[in-house]
Amino acid sequence: MEDTDVILLWGSNARNAHPIWFHHLLKGVRNGARLYVIDPRRTESAQWADVWLGNHVGSDIALSNTMAREIIHAGLHHKDFIANGCSGFDEYAASVESYTLERGETLTGVPAAVIRECAHAYAKADKAMICWTLGITEHHDAADNVLALINLALLTGHVGKWGSGCNPLRGQNNVQGGGDMGAIPNRLPGFQTMLDPAICERFEKHWGVALQPNEGLNLTQMIHAMAHKELTALFVIGENPAQSDADANHVRAALAGLDHLVVQEICMTKTAEMAHVLLPAAASWCESDGTVTNSERRVQRCRKAVDPPAGAKDELWIINEIGKRLGKELNVTDPETVWNEFRTVAPNFAGGMSYARLEEHHGLQWPCPDESHPGATFLHGRLWEQGDARGRAAPFTVVKHEGPVEMPDADFPFLLTTGRHLDAYNTGVQTAGFGSPLFRGETLDMSPEDASVYGIHEGDKVRVTSRRGSLTTIARVDRALRPGLVFMTLHYPDEAMTNVLTIDASDPKSGTAEFKACAVNVTLATSAIPAFR
Amino acid sequence: MTMPHLKLVQLSRPTREPKRMIELTIDGRAVSVPEGSTILNACQALGIEVPTLCWLETLTPVNVCRVCVVEVEGARVLAPSCSREVEAGMKVKSRSERVDLTRKLVLEMLASSVDLSTSPGMAEMLAEYGAAPERFGECETVAQPVKVDNDLYVRDYAKCVLCYKCVEACGEDHQNTFAIAVAGRGFHAHISTEFAVDLPESACVYCGNCIAVCPTGALMSKREWELREAGQWDESKQTQTDTVCPFCGVGCTLTLHVQEGEIVKATSPLDNDITVGNLCVKGRFGWRHVQNGRTPSAS
Amino acid sequence: MDVKLLTAEPTADERAAVDARLGPPSSAWDGGLDRTPRDLHLAYGGKSQRDRRHLLLPALQALQERIGWISEGGFGYVCERLSVPPADAWGVATFYMMLATTPRPKRVLHVCDDIACRIKGAKAACDGLRAHHSPPLAHGVVGGHGDARPGTHVTLNEFHGAWTTSPCLGLCDVAPAALYLEAGKAPVERSLGDVTSDAAMGLLGGGAEPADVLAPAPLGDPTKRVAPHDGTHIGSLGERRLLKRVGVADPTSLASYRAHGGYAALDRAFALGPEGVIKELNDAKLLGRGGAAFPIGRKWEAVRTQPERERYIICNADESEPGTFKDRVLLTGDPFAIVEALTIGAYAAGCSKGYVYIRGEYPLGAERIQGAINQARAAGLLGENVAGRGFAFDIEVRRGAGAYICGEETAIFESIEGKRGEPRNKPPFPVQHGLFDKPTIVNNVETLANVLPILVEGGAAAAKIGTAQSAGTRLFCVSGHVGRPGVYELPMGATLGELMTLAGGVAGTGTLQAILLGGAAGAFVRPDELSLKLTHEDTRAAGVTLGSGVVVAFDSSVDMKDVLLRIAQFFRDESCGQCVPCRVGTVRQQESLVRITTGKPLGGVSGELALLDEIGAAMKDGSICGLGQTAYAAIESAIKRLQLVRA
Known part of the structure; x- marks a missing residue:
């Protein structure tokens, strides 16, 4: 990271979510790396970027494919690496052919010239990295999003060597x-x-x-199975699905319908409160x-x-x-x-x-x-080898732009996306009580333009409604957002359970839910109506 | 298919060329250190003790405190060993009448203007150089009320020696938040937020990386400060255990300082590749959940 | 970077002032008021933004000049425009004494109470203002040790000005002096001489804006050797080399400059080639005139041979040593010479960018040098293709903002880079790691002025002037109790007595008590030492220094202890505060002197003197830069050479 030349930070607000890793990124930047941040919001991380590409929520595949087409057309793909270490290039190249810069601009909102600049910088770099977080993976097409980025890395040979590669930051x-x-x-x-x-x-x-x-079943599948009474007993260890999973009303109904719920937990969480058997546990980390x-x-x-x-x-x-x-x-x-x-x-x-x-x-x-063995600082170096040492070729995977499952419409005119605060973690079980001066609790963040159009002021109580649920929270005006895009976290479910709003559309390959996109309506709340409990 | 040029791709971490070794003498003893080393590094290689205040291995040397000065033969003035790079044939005296006089005066100047009561090792240093700060009589100091403006840490600038470490840790060396800087000048130079606003109004993100590098206890976690105020802080009763932070996937090493069964402080080792001694607000202060009257009971 | 601003908004005036200096915002992310559709999907920042940091001081100065002080809103706007974290910018804003971070009236009079002025009536003027107008604005920074957040909504009477004391304004020849500043859309900056408390109160009470004491006066007759071109006297022993055009050529006209021999040296330089230029300077044995006396040819050669191609040349016009005003005379009287000399230096050493860093207290000098640059650029003597010779060079003027320390060659770099003027430790030296970490030449104004006659006369001929070890002529700033305070050019080797005579002899009581030679960082000489030859070698042998060419004469009426206290005060006021020996040492030194002069020495006077000696030794040996290293020099000489304090 510190030795790389170009960094694409894609769907990650690491400045807040991975602060110490961001120190290393900044060392790279101070050492001369050019930083591109791709995120619908102009986050704290994006403010460090040489170029911020504010794409539409869920347009990551479109952006990646457009970059790929541009790289191929400019002849900047790493032909030798592809020939040696990859498979499926021709099919991939054909699949991105329709993603012209102009179409890319339409699909992503990012000016064509900027997509081109980013593609060229990434492809021409001696060493380049793509780093991502939940902005890539909390979508109904999460795995395809990841594959789209891997395609870019393969296309340019930015894998399997020092200072390069794909870097998914675990949450x-x-x-x-x-x-x-x-x-x-x-x-x-x-x-x-x-x-x-x-x-x-x-x-x-x-x-x-x-x-x-x-x-076995992944979490999303389990919840469906519970809802259909195919799964009747559950052992939960250190997880708070009653608050942490998308479409919370649905999840809580499923949990409530279990014959037997065992929860092993270090604190009294909302899930623990529902348990038939609670196993108080030591905090594993200390x-x-x-x-x-x-x-x-x-x-x-x-x-x-x-x-x-x-x-x-x-x-x-x-x-x-x-x-x-x-x-x-x-x-x-x-x-x-x-x-x-x-x-x-x-x-x-x-x-x-x-x-x-x-x-x-x-x-x-x-x-x-x-x-x-000293341990492996990076993987996939074998793709540069030949013969048996190379092993299985790395496949390009054809992926198509789909966009979010639920898009804003006349009834639900805003797209709600979610993310994290620096001083909070997940549903706040561990971070709610340490007296952080940064604590500001849940808010509905919206662009200054929307606030003005809808007559909403910072601090106003607002009602946020999706097709699945409704809650009230406090409005906050944030220039990081553009008109039509609103933002909440998942940290403060006891104040505002954002997950009553989110959609349970999930990725068939990974089971991850689309926390990053659902359509909502926002109105001024005249009186306090308690959120779902 | 053969791809001979594929071999030209640099895959592994580039091995740095071995550095040229520089030979010099310190106190008449020959020593050989890699090019780019400082005189302080060379002294350390010889086991020669040099006092430091503003120097830390994880920060860019600012060479402002001047207690590490040494005499370089042929130089008009003393050199700060923490930042002065070695040169071939250099002849250095780590102690001399001039060196000791300057060190003594520097220590006296600090001790006469700053409350050094919580500076580790300071009493020993003053004794070593025969510093007698009282000989300045009644003189101007930086005495001022302690700043308690948030629940996580306390700033007692009456104890500040202006070593710049907190500014560096908050700034380009690590955190890059730049919530504090040196403001004013001369004797009135001091660490400040913009317009001297309270920390909660400033850009501070409460990573506490400033606390971690403060050499005098001017910056202290609120918990440590409270225990000290109550006379209950007792390092002899503390254990330090390294574990890994429970938040996010970066895997920062947390050193938990535990006194009588209670976590009282979290730090991270300076020699840790991941943290370089730094943490974020969650790592440094987020441990309270394990002892916030947590009483899980079987239902 | 992720800059978090305070919530205060800039006023329209503040925006306009900053935008005028930085250009209009390029997008909403650069401080623009409205977000365009493009802004919602794109922002440029990162390195291109960080690289604008050097504009911080000019942007803060723009607010100061327009509004009279820097408010939270205006300050925040500058931080937003340049993406500089507010705390970091606060450190800069509070470093420079001409920047105010608390409300001030539009009109502020900076009254010099430094040594040359205080013995010529400044004390009385300040006392009068204190008694009949108001206390001076506080020195130092609000938000200092333990101070709470300063108030931001102080009601100001627009027409009621304020005043403050100032360190030397470089107007010692017209003492007592003041600098009049009036903020506004068209800010007014005037140097004033012969200041009285009545005149000052008239101005502060809303009187008409004053004329500049240095404002262009009719050009004098060069044969008279005294030309009141800018209100000062100039004179010389022998041929004028550095002052040749001062008072003779029109300093606002390139044509006049050319008519008086201007740009002959650049032509000669092109004929000689870079190495030839440096050889001439070496032959001339030209030493730097800023105080350190380093051979200029060696400095230029060191930069010329660096592998790094990005190089800079800086004219150090931050002349702030108390008692010094010779650079001011050159800047106002012969500004094209500085431009030409910088161009020659850039050609010889391969620099593509030059800076003139001029102290903020020299408004006329800044105007003249900027005018000269503009004319030279228009005439093709600066720019992409200088004089058609295919080499690119341009010059930017940067104004200081009230910090003596910025005359230190590495503090200049920090200041130009938009930081606090804190000197760097040396080595590494500027010729390798200077401005923006690139190889850099820093030359004082007078040093640069020497380059031109050397190239025209030839180095060997120039070396014949002066003595073997101190070649050339030298400018001296004579002030205090003399008949004709002014700037005098003497071949090195002339005596102090000859200089005194040239300046009209001892005035005041007519009896000389002492002379301060070299400035606050210099030393005192006794009346019996007038035969001292003004050379490097003779002054060194006498245990004194030429310093910056300061000669302040004190008659028998002067309270020398008051002068010493003012010198001590000067150093503690001007210490940047970075290193302990200087930050605390200058305070302990002053405290010790106060105890001595008030008759309360600790451990008797001898004990106190021993303590002072130790403080002085630690400052000299342990400080980062020349300020701390010389902060005891004049005081030590007063004690040891004048026997001013006896045990």
Whole structure:
């Protein structure tokens, strides 16, 4: 990051959401990197940009495809890299052919000349990076958005080398680690697939239990399954779906309809309040030991610094006890043993990451197959190799611009998009009570032009309504927004549950909901009507 | 298909050319350090102790406090070792009558104008150089009321030695927020927000990276300040444990300072590649949720 | 960058003032009032915005000149236009004493109470103003130690002016002096001489705007060797080389300049080539006249041979050393010479951009030099193709804003870059890392003025003037108790006595008590030392310095302890505050002198003198720049050479 020449920060307000990572980005900028920020809002991050491209919400594929066409037409694509390491170029090139600069401008709102400038700068750079966050992934076509950006990186050869690549910034401290360890519905530890009988057999042998050789449900699918009574019991560990998921009214109804809801939690959340069984737990990051994996695949140790409050139990203790109740002695004694077992079942992934080495190196980046391996600072270098060393070619994927599922219309004239505040985190469970002077709670942010047209002043109480729900909150005027676009966070559900508004349209490939776009109406609220509780 | 020119692409991190070694002598002892090193680096390589106040390894040297001055043979005036780069054949004295006199006076000037009661190591430094600040008699100081204008940190500029560290940490060296700067000039130079507004009106984002680098306790977290005011702050009863921040995916190392079962402060190690000692508001102060009377009870 | 502004809005006047200096906003993100459809989808910023930081001081000056002070709204607008964080800009705004961050009336009179003026009636004028008008505006910055946020809504009487004391205004020859500033759409800036409290009160009470004491007077007869071209006396021993055109040529006319030999040196430079120019300067043994006496040829050569192609040349016209006004005379009397000399320097060293950094207290000088630049540009002597020789060079004038420290060569860089004028540690030296971190030449006005006769006469011939070690002629600023205060050009090697005679001898009581030689950073000499030869080597041997050519004569009536206290006050006022030895040392030094002069020395006078000596040693040895390093020099000489304080 600090050594790169061009950075495309796409759908990310990292200045607020990933502040310390942004320090590194700024080092790159101070070292001379040119920064393009692509975001419908002119965020704090965008204010650092050499060029801010304020595209329409949900027009990322259109922008990416337009850039790709321009790069190809200008002959700036990396022909040798593509020939050596990629597949499906011709089909891809044909698919972007209709995305002329003019059409790109129409679809994205960004002037054609600026799209061209950005495309050329990215393609011509010696080293360039694309970094993104939820602005790319919280859409109904999330995976396609990501693939569109990967296409750009492949097209220009900005992968598999120092100072280049694709950098998705994980929103949560161990979402990567959860996936690493197999806490995702479609993978075993180390991202090994359960659809491969040989792999399944290896795990069955190791664990001494039979595995179901099929993929599970993702969160969005689970909620649908609950709604349809196909799923009747749920064990929630450290998640607050009653407030954190799109179309909250729908989610809460689904949770309420469960036969059995077990919640393991460190605080009394809204989800915990609904539980049939509540398991008070230690806060894993400071009341117990273990590892977490950050955005750059770095596995680091976390350690117990304080005792949990009376009654709260260590997570391993809880798992052991559940095992016992289910008739299986798990004998999970301590975190290091768990970790070492993981190393054993995913040796190519983490075999070289002993606790001792993690301590010594302040964490290691996977894959790290053996104890002499320094960890991998970047991936996909193999695409530059030839023959067997190259492995499977990286495929271009044809993706099409669709735009948000729900667009503003006469009844719901605004597009609501969501994001984060610097001093708050998710639904505020952990950040609500630390006395941040920056705290301003939930607001409906709107452009000065709209505020003027609709006669709304900063501080006015407004009613925000979508096809799914309605709430009241306080208006705030923000120049970061353009007319027609309004903004809320998801941090303060007890004040204003933004998720009663959001749409549960979700990405079939990843299960992510379209938090970034739904149509709403905003009116002055004459009297306080309590929001959905 | 062969692609010989593909091989020309630089894939791995460029290895920097090994730096030329510079030979010099300090206090008559020869030492060889990489080009671009400072005299302070060279002293450290020899195990020679040089006092510093405004220097920190994670910040650009500003060479303003002048306690690290050394004598370079042939130079008209003393050189700040923290920023002066070594040159081949340089002859340096880390201690001499001139060096000691300037260090003593600098310490006396500071101690006579600033409250150094919470500056770690200051009493020892004053003793080492025989500094007697009282010999200036009744003199002008920077005494002023403490600024308590928010719930996270306290600014007691009566303790400020104007080392610029907080300004650098808030500015280009790390945070790039520039909420504070040195304002005024001469003896009236001081750290300030624009128009001296309270922090909540300023650009401050409460990352506390200024607190982390303050060498005198002029900047302090509110919790530490309260415990000190109550006479309850006791570092001998504190443990420090490194863990990882629970917010976002960056994975900042948090050092939790725990006194009698209570987290009282969070910092991050200076030698950490990810943080370089920095945190954001959530990391530095967001730990309160684990001890905010959290009593989960089984229903 | 993500700049967070205070909520105050600029007034229309404030917007207009800033826009006039910076040009209109390029978009809504650049301070524009209305957002265009394009603005909603596009913003340029980043490096192109950060690179405009150097315009900060000019933009703040624009507010000061138009409004009379810098309000939160106007300040915020400047920050928005330049994307400079407000706290950072606040640090700059509060560094310069001519910028006010609290409300001020439109008319403000800066009354000099520095050494040369205070012995000629300034004390009485200030006392009169204090007694019959108002206390002076506070020095220092509101928001200083422990101050609360300053009020922003003070009611001002538009017609009632205010006054403040000032350090040396460079008008010692017309002492007691003042600078009259009137904010407005067409701001008025006037240098005043022979100031009395009655005259001052008349102005502040709404009297007609005054005439500039330096305003163009009829050109004098050069044969008389005293030309009241700008209100001062000039004279010389021997041939005038530096003052040749002063009072003779019309300083507002390029044609007149050419008619008096102007641009002959540039032609010669083109004939010699860059290396040839530098050789002539080396042959002439020209040393810098700013105080450090560094060989100018070596400086130019060092920049010429840098690998970095982006290079700068700066004329240091921030003359602020108390008692100094020679550069003012050159700037007002022969401005084209500065332009020509900078052009030659740029040609020799390969610089494409030059700056004249002129102190804010020299309005006429700034006007004249800007006029000369404009005419030279129009005549093709600046610009893309200078004199048709295929080399590009242009000059920009930057005005200081009340900070002595900005005459320090690295503080100039900081100031031009839009920062606080805090000197840098050296090394690295400016010839490698100067303005914008690029190789840079900084030359004082008088130094540059020397380049022209050297190229015309030839270096070897020029070296024959003066002494072997101190070649050439030198300008001296004579003020205080002399018959004809003014600027005098002498071949080096002439004596102090000869200079005194040339300036009309001792005036006042007629009995000389002491002379301050070299400025506040110089040293005192005794009446029995008039045979001192004015050369580098002779002054060094005597333990004094030529400094910036200051000669202030004190007659027997002067309270020298008051003079010493004023010098001590000067240094503590002008210390930038960056390094401890100078920031605190200048205060401790002043406190010690106060104790001595009020008869309350700690540990007896000898104890106090020992303490002063240690403070002085730490300042000299430990300070970052020349200000701290010389802050004890004059005081030390008063104690040791004049025996002014005895144990």
